Amino acid sequence: MLARVVDKESDWILNHCTKYLARDNTDERHSFFGLDAGLPRAKISECWRFPVVDADDSGEAGASEHNHVSFVYRGRDAVVRLLTPCLGLHAPADLRPVGDSNYLSLTLRVPKGRRYRYRFIVDGRAQLDPINPQVMDTAQNEPWSCFWTSSYNEPINLERSEMALIGRMTSALLPFQGRETRNLIERGLNDGNVAHFFRMDIHVGVANYIDNILAREERHHLHSYKLCLPMIDRVLRRRNPGVEPADLSDPIYKGLFDDMKNDTPELARDGWDHNAYGNPGYFLYILRRHTWTGAFSHPKYGGNPGGLGWAFLGETFRTSADPSLSAFNWARAIEPPLGNSGEYRG
């Protein structure tokens, strides 16, 4: 099997669920813009954290290629089993009491870059995980809860055409989608860190990152992307008939961004529907924030494959006292094999 059950300390589970789950109040405080209205998860904090996908912190060989995925169920009176293909659909596994708390949990060791469906069998009845908002349908249109591990790089909520447009826009937003980045890649800066590259283009990584956070941490912005991307596509096609938006030049995108920033009449003229999304500048800001965080966050989030964004900064900016030295020696603080810290294990 691709996954196996591992022991996880009860304290670790409690440290990762108490803040979010324990409460008396039943208001729907966590349904941003009504996203989860009427659902149990609207009443708990940061439901996207469940199941908890974290590092394989066992110290075992191959740990850096795996995640620990911890499933949590609130309530200890029921018999709860986990059914998932990564354990084998014939072999559901029991969730275990977490100390003498009211939680049950089970932790699996799962390879990185994977997505799996699962269900809880509660007292003999299969059900979705009431906490986790991630659901995928099988070919038979059966809904299952699902999770994915670090560096998963297939589209989750966005269409490939949407991913392509995001990728092109992030390319035009970021400072390094030009010659210098290609130079970095050609110089092979990322030896040993290519295991999870979807492609060697960072903007594709950033698009994957955005797709990921729109499925998890910032689900409340998925609707904005779904509304705005078609309008952007429409504007660009109207302005550049016969040319695919992904093939348009940076200056054209710069013009688009300026129009979005200033909310110009030309933007509406060319297809932006303010009734659908009234503030194109705000969408540009969201996109810029997501792009920046994706490109420069830890590579495990997917937008900075192999530390390429960091490497760009480190290669581009040198100390004035000694130009042979980087002004951003990021690797010395980061865990091997990505970085070269002799102390830190990340």
Added chain:
Amino acid sequence: MADLRDEFDVVVIGSGAGGAPIAYELARAKRSVLVLEKGALLRTQDERGPGRLSDFKRDEMFNAGPERIITTPGMVNTGASFFTSHVEPDLNDEPHVFTNVDRPQDGSKITIEGYTAQVVGGGTQLYGAVSLRFAERDFKLKTANQGRQLKGDPGGDALKHVIDWPFDYDAIEPFYAKAEHLIGINGTVAGQIKKFSQDNYQTPLLPNPISEFARLGMQRLGLQTYRTPLAVITQKHEPSGRTAGDPKVGYVNRYGDPLGYKSNTWVSLLRPTIRDGHDLELRPNCVVTHLEASGRKISKVHYRDPSGNRRTVSGKLVIVACSAIESVRLLMLSAEEDPENFASLVRYRQDGCLLGRFFLTHAFGGAEVQIKGQRFDKSISLDSDYATDSCASEDFLDAHGLWAGGAIYNNTSDQCLPITMARTEGDTDLDFFWGGFIGAQDHTSEAALQWLNGAFGSRLSAAFMANQIPRFENRIELHPDVRDKWNRKCGHVIKNFHPHDEQVMNLFADVCRQIMVEGVPKYTELGSGSVYGNAVRIANHIMGGARFAPSRELGVLDPNCRVWDADNLYVTDGSFMPTSGGANPTLTIQANAFRVASHLLTI
């Protein structure tokens, strides 16, 4: 948890700077001690075992992660974004409401300003580790200002509510020395204006080269400098059994340390006490909901266990150290649970009640420049390299008509990482992370590269931390409508600065600016200023609200931090402070907690 012990000699609520020193001292004196902590216990990697990982990471997304939306209805920022660290509270679960006391017409907002970390170690996990002593004058500001005329005090009332601390610097000095020894701090004594009976500092590491401009600026202005005391070990630290390594990584301020070099109260005080076999029990993920009194004694501490189940425990002594806002709130919530007895102990809503009053933050601000033609690797740094006390001297204060002084130090690690750099563009407050980035819509493509080219590794700032005038009107209350996830009334921060604070802040900001002007050969000025006019800004320095005083008419606590009318209830976080001091408060909170512990050992 059915078999948990429910009786202890001492119950400490909160594991940070105010609680841990007391737990440390009393457990080592053979008392049974329980520490209840709302947050998680996140261990260092070596503590978890060979080859294993810490749950603190060198990961910018841990510092201020994904966007969430404020959903509390009726606030001026309902629907706005907020970004918090992974160990800060979810503002929708545990809101703090802020109202400008002088401008209630502006409405109220939910704020993250003033929240400290919810994790074992509390605020000492995320702080920048600046561990300055207060100046000797800071303890006697009423006396020091007798007969003086202040500038910028149009109502003549700046000093109206100023009281001296019930002891002087000499009385707390041994406890400063003790804290510096036990916590593990590097820095230099030479150059400080404070008297030191012992030099317990570890040797500072080489400063980041960019800090030389700040040192030079201070020197050219005639300001005496010293290496900023930082709670980061640079050598083997015998008291806590820690070995030193390479802490200069840029992941210091606002990060928990996966390696335990940063001297938070877990690795420096609590962990070694437990390891040494003393009777100290820690219960993380347990939130105290209220205290119950029987007569003049706190008879029970009510808390929720990690599942949310109701639990109680009792202690012969009860120490409240949840950080100033939350401690005041806990006492108020307890008073509302028992409007007769407990309320009378803290005089809640009675004539002369001072609980919640004189809430304090700091007067702070600074100046920042972008150095032209020079670039440094700022990611190889701790939080601050050089500091000066010269703006706390009598001569300086007399020359400028100020009531109290402060410290100035340069920041080194600020904006050394790319996401933080974008998120804090424009020096926006914690509630407005990414706000400057929103405005900088032109930072795209080549323009973004030019922005980086000017800023990356080239920004230098000097910051000041000075006393804020205590105002009776500045206070913590329970908000009547907004409740937390336990359905308890949440804290309401009502405050603003006094006009004389503007005088202080303008002058200090100008000194910071002059440091940049004198020290940096060529620069682009990014700005100088202060938090005056933006009262919500707190820098997570929260003090006052339950000040101690020589008489019960003047304060909530007696000089040993005991609630005047209660026999066994002590409050030892920053809420005891009657004035906020001209420096970051953590070391003084720790020193005072050691002082209170020494008293508790005598009773």
